[in-house]
Amino acid sequence: MSLAILALILFVSIFLLVLYGYPVAFTLGGLSLLYAFCFLDPVVLTLLPNRVMGVMDNSVLLAVPLFVFMGIMLEKSGLAERMLRTMTELFGRVRGGMAISVIIVGALLAASTGIVGATVITMGLISLPPMLKRGYPATVSTGVIAASGTLGQIIPPSVVLVLLGSVLGVSVGKLFSAALWPSLLLVGAYVLYIIGLGILKPQLFPRGDNDLKGWTPAFFKDLLQSLLLPLLLIVAVLGSILAGKASPTEASAIGAFGAVLLTLTQGKLKWATVRDVCQDTTHLTAMVFMILLGATTFSLVFRELGGDQFLVRLINQGGLSEYQFLAFVMIVVFVAGFFIDFIEIVFIIVPVVTPIFIGYGTDLVWLGILLGINLQTSFLSPPFGFALFYLKGVAPPEVKTVHLYKGIIPFLVIQVFLLIVVVLFPNWLGISM
Structure with a gap:
């Protein structure tokens, strides 16, 4: 049996063991070391310490704990609930105003935290009961919350993009810049869908939703503390990166410090x-770093076994074009996302296919x-989307799984449409080709 075939068996074995529930970091590193001891010259393992130190010396990865700290601190601050209340008042005269408020607050939380699970759970706890109480259908409510809660995957500063930048070997700042227009387009499409739904099916959004209390001094104070201050933090973090004034690591430190100050303004800094x-x-x-070290191993x-070269030869012999291979990888990643977390996908699948994409240019x-x-x-x-499981875990008993499945379908259509737009018109979205 050739070493290249063993490399593919290694990849499939790791994937299956992860699906079975074994710890990702130890499965990646442990099984890889076992294959190295059995099938490779032991000298190969002398390269591993340098690779590990290369990971630990990567200053860009310092942004991961700082952005995570920023997101969790803002989650504990209570700003999300205050933002939702203020935005609901702001859009009170618009039919479906609370649903629009949930989308905008979800986008702001995504730009502040970049942590999907925390955002979905937080939005589910603070917005689902009020939406159901106002008479919103469970399908609309759950769809809006799940869709807006996952915006942290693509809206910068996204932890996903930081890790992808490290694995792909590209500038995290460029990824943030390129993700800006697609993410804004996505948020805009969500809002337009709700507005259109309110026009076509006004019965879905009760008139009790139109409850703006007035432009009082207290409302302006709430608007300042709950909306403008987080916006200033987002502008400070993203603006410093996009303007070239700070690296993602430096900007993440600004964000972490700003999150502490915002929590202090809410009286929650204890x-x-x-x-x-x-x-x-x-x-x-x-x-994250244990998985990263396992992925490095x-x-x-995998490369010493010749797995990457074997895949390149296989693709060339199959005559797949760049876009055909891209479609194949997108399907694999999409299906894998049903079963394993994004961190595992980034560190298991992406390093394997990256050399092939480099070969395509x-x-x-x-x-x-x-x-x-x-x-x-x-x-x-559906049926295995992580966001749906997160939301179902905090939803009231009257919200059934079928409500989540039905409610998310329109937003999935919007997502697929955006994916097609980015594939066909990258230059229009500010992504150079």
Whole structure:
């Protein structure tokens, strides 16, 4: 049996073990080391310490714990609930105003946190009960919340994009810049859908939704504290990156410090809060970096076995064009997103296919945006979308799984449409080809 075939068996074995529930980091690293001891010259393993130190010396990856800290701190601050209340008043005279408010608040939280699970759960807890109480159908309510909660996959500063930038070997700042227009287009499409639904089916949105209390001084104070301050933080973080004034790592430090100040303005900055945020940040960061070190081991062994060269030859012999191979990879990533987390997909699948895309001459920034949108879409897709499981876990008993499945379908159509637009018109979206 050739070493290249063993490389493919290694890849499939890891994928199956992860699906079965084994810890990702130890499966990636442990099984790869086992294959290296059995089938490779032990000298190959002397390359591993340098690779590990290369990961640990990567200053861009410092942005991961800082953005995670920023997101969890803002989640603990109570800003999300306050933003939703203020936005609902702001759009109170628009039919479906609360649904629009949920989308906008979800987008703001995505731009502030970049953590999908936390955003979906937070939005489910604070917005689903009020929407149902106002008379919104469960399908519309759950669809809006799940779709807006997963915007953190693509709206910068997204942890997904930071990790993709590291794996693809491209600038995280360029990924953030390229993701800006597609993410704004996606949010706009969500809002237009709700407005159109309100025009075509006004019975879905009760008149009790139109309850703007007035432009009082108290309302303006709420607007300032709950909306403008988070916007200033987002502008400080993203603006400094896009303007070239700060690296993603430096901007993430600004964001983490700004999140602490915003929590202080809400009166929620207590020792218990800081302790919980630091513990959660340490837990998530340790998980990400353990998976990253395992993925580094897997990448080394896979390439030393000749797996990447074998795949390139296989693609060339099959006569697949760049777009045909892209479609194949997108389908694989989409289906994998049903079963495993985005971190695992980024570190298992993406390193394997990246050399092939480099051989095609594919723009890796464009590829990173497509992967981000695709992962977001798989997070929403029935029957196994992670966002649907997160939301079902915090939904009231009267909300059934079938409501989530029906409610998310229109948003999936919008997602697929955006994916097609980015494939066909990358230059229009500011992504150079």
